[in-house]
Amino acid sequence: xxxxKPTDLQRIGDQAFLKVEKINAELFTLTYGAIVGQxxxxxxxxxxxxxxxxxxxxxxxxxxxxDFLAKSSLGRCSDLKETGDVIGKVGFKMFLGVTASVSKYDxxxxxxxxxxxxxxxxxxxxxxxxxxxxxxxxNILCGVIRGALEAIQMKVECEFVKDALRGDDATEIRVKxxxxxxxxxxxDG
Numbered sequence: 001x002x003x004x005k006p007t008d009l010q011r012i013g014d015q016a017f018l019k020v021e022k023i024n025a026e027l028f029t030l031t032y033g034a035i036v037g038q039x040x041x042x043x044x045x046x047x048x049x050x051x052x053x054x055x056x057x058x059x060x061x062x063x064x065x066x067d068f069l070a071k072s073s074l075g076r077c078s079d080l081k082e083t084g085d086v087i088g089k090v091g092f093k094m095f096l097g098v099t100a101s102v103s104k105y106d107x108x109x110x111x112x113x114x115x116x117x118x119x120x121x122x123x124x125x126x127x128x129x130x131x132x133x134x135x136x137x138x139n140i141l142c143g144v145i146r147g148a149l150e151a152i153q154m155k156v157e158c159e160f161v162k163d164a165l166r167g168d169d170a171t172e173i174r175v176k177x178x179x180x181x182x183x184x185x186x187x188d189g
Contacts, residue, residue: 040131081102087114088114142159145173157175
């Protein structure tokens with residue numbers, strides 16, 4: 001795919017957002033909160049809750065990438081910088097109704113940060129003190145990114161750098177490319 005300008009991606013994100021089925025934002029936010037609350041009751045360790053949220057997101061990412069590709073009409077990105085722009089301007093807009101800005105590329109352009117200033121998952125949420133240092137409430141987002149990128153042959157690691165629920169000014173996720181995976185296509189024989 002030819003490199004798209006951020007304004008083009010913003011337009012594509014807006015158009016893709018119009019194509020997806022919508023649900024009430026408050027219902028979505030409260031349902032997600034109920035899921036996190038139930039996980040906290042079901043698992044003894046907050047670390048395990050964080051892992052479960054990431055796994056849930058990973059499985060969602062594996063599935064929504066097809067919907068994303070079909071409704072956005074975007075082809076393969078030329079590099080990780082463009083991938084970050086597409087995630088932030090099109091993916092976040094399409095599925096969450098917000099955009100994320102992309103920054104802090106490393107010199108090799110193998111890592112970038114996604115800055116989400118208005119995270120809809122955190123509306124109406126205030127973490128109890130006992131969870132402020134350990135619960136990654138929105139860890140499902142890291143899983144979605146990891147799953148979606150792995151489905152298109154990009155193995156990445158995602159982690160939170162900042163979390164608005166912990167008192168930071170915004171939510172920020174670091175995405176690091178581990179490898180471009182090869183298609184394992186069996187030889188005819």
